[in-house]
Amino acid sequence: MGAIFxxxxxxxxxxxxxxxxxxxxxxxxxxxxxxxRIQSTLDKDTEIARTLLRDGKKDRARLILRKKKxxxxxxxxxxxQLENLEKLTHDLEFAVIETQVIDGLRIGxxxxxxxxxxxxxxxxxxxxxxxxxxxxxxxxxxxxxxGALSDQDEEDVLxxxxxxxxxxxxxxxxxxxxxxxxxxxPDVPSEDPEERAAxxxxxxxxxxxxxxxxxx
Amino acid sequence: xxxxxxxxxxxxxxxxTIQPHAETKxxxxxxxxxxxxxxxxxxxQSLLDVxxxxxxxxxSNSSIDRKLPVEGILLVLEDLQKTGNAExxxxxxxxxxxxxxxxxxxxxxxxxxxQASGSLNSVCTFFELVSGDDTTDQEFYxxxxxxxxxxxxxxxxxxxxxxxxxDDNQGVKFF
Numbered sequence: 001m002g003a004i005f006x007x008x009x010x011x012x013x014x015x016x017x018x019x020x021x022x023x024x025x026x027x028x029x030x031x032x033x034x035x036x037r038i039q040s041t042l043d044k045d046t047e048i049a050r051t052l053l054r055d056g057k058k059d060r061a062r063l064i065l066r067k068k069k070x071x072x073x074x075x076x077x078x079x080x081q082l083e084n085l086e087k088l089t090h091d092l093e094f095a096v097i098e099t100q101v102i103d104g105l106r107i108g109x110x111x112x113x114x115x116x117x118x119x120x121x122x123x124x125x126x127x128x129x130x131x132x133x134x135x136x137x138x139x140x141x142x143x144x145x146x147g148a149l150s151d152q153d154e155e156d157v158l159x160x161x162x163x164x165x166x167x168x169x170x171x172x173x174x175x176x177x178x179x180x181x182x183x184x185x186p187d188v189p190s191e192d193p194e195e196r197a198a199x200x201x202x203x204x205x206x207x208x209x210x211x212x213x214x215x216x
Numbered sequence: 217x218x219x220x221x222x223x224x225x226x227x228x229x230x231x232x233t234i235q236p237h238a239e240t241k242x243x244x245x246x247x248x249x250x251x252x253x254x255x256x257x258x259x260x261q262s263l264l265d266v267x268x269x270x271x272x273x274x275x276s277n278s279s280i281d282r283k284l285p286v287e288g289i290l291l292v293l294e295d296l297q298k299t300g301n302a303e304x305x306x307x308x309x310x311x312x313x314x315x316x317x318x319x320x321x322x323x324x325x326x327x328x329x330x331q332a333s334g335s336l337n338s339v340c341t342f343f344e345l346v347s348g349d350d351t352t353d354q355e356f357y358x359x360x361x362x363x364x365x366x367x368x369x370x371x372x373x374x375x376x377x378x379x380x381x382x383d384d385n386q387g388v389k390f391f
Binding site: 012014019021023 | 343382386389391
């Protein structure tokens with residue numbers, strides 16, 4: 001029907017093998033029907049033979065049984081033919097599947113070739129180079145946008161950081177000594193001012209010595 | 217032929233006269249629809265000839281001596297046709313095909329069997345489908361050839377199958 005009414009672009013998906021398989025199967029169906037028919041006549045014949053025997057017609061019963069035997073032989077022949085048909089059908093179907101498998105392999109192989117053709121070694125190198133360049137450029141852009149610093153700047157920053165840290169530690173130490181100074185206010189003089197004046201003179205002499213000692 | 221379980225209406229004489237009151241008639245038709253489909257499902261028959269319908273126990277109940285008139289039968293059948301459950305085979309509307317499953321349902325049933333049995337992409341004969349050894353437990357086993365062929369045409373229009381017929385070979389390839 002498709003061939004007559006169908007549009008030409010609709011291509012039948014039925015192959016020659018399908019038709020052959022169909023014919024084989026059809027033959028098998030016919031054999032099965034034939035077997036059914038023989039089976040039913042066999043059953044009938046047995047029944048007839050029984051009634052004939054009951055009526056005492058032994059000769060006719062024997063004839064019927066002979067016919068039955070013959071048909072049984074036919075049945076077994078049909079069975080073997082059926083087996084042949086089924087075998088052939090399966091072989092054919094399997095051959096079709098095999099061609100499909102090979103087709104699949106071929107298509108896969110072609111696809112792989114094509115995919116590989118796209119990636120030639122030179123091209124890959126080029127692509128990798130370009131990628132690298134791209135990454136570098138991206139880095140530069142990043143630095144520009146986020147105001148990132150050059151190596152030199154980076155060193156400067158570190159140096160400044162160091163100096164701040166040093167200052168802070170230094171500041172922390174003097175603060176401690178200052179506190180001590182506050183506590184050590186000069187005591188109220190306990191001796192007489194005269195004695196003190198005399199002592200001062202002495203002190204003045206020894207002052208230089210003391211300073212050196214302190215400083216050391 | 218399996219015995220059908222008759223509904224209570226079947227022994228109810230007014231059931232065999234088309235009722236004048238619209239609402240009653242609708243319900244009566246509904247009951248007839250169910251009965252007709254059920255009858256054909258149980259007996260696995262797809263053909264109905266209106267001219268012989270009265271020999272059929274479906275439309276005539278001898279125990280209460282009632283028969284559904286031909287007009288009534290046609291009314292029921294036309295109602296069935298509306299839902300895709302029946303189809304006339306000739307223009308005189310005497311011979312009908314009864315689908316207790318619609319063709320779409322049959323198509324789906326057959327296709328799901330083909331899928332389950334791994335018959336996709338392979339060829340099956342019509343005989344194999346309705347009388348083969350692999351489908352004895354399927355609902356479409358013993359289905360009328362004409363109905364089968366029409367259901368397969370539905371599948372064909374859905375691009376799920378293609379009917380192959382040449383010489384006297386008839387088969388179908390599932391996809």
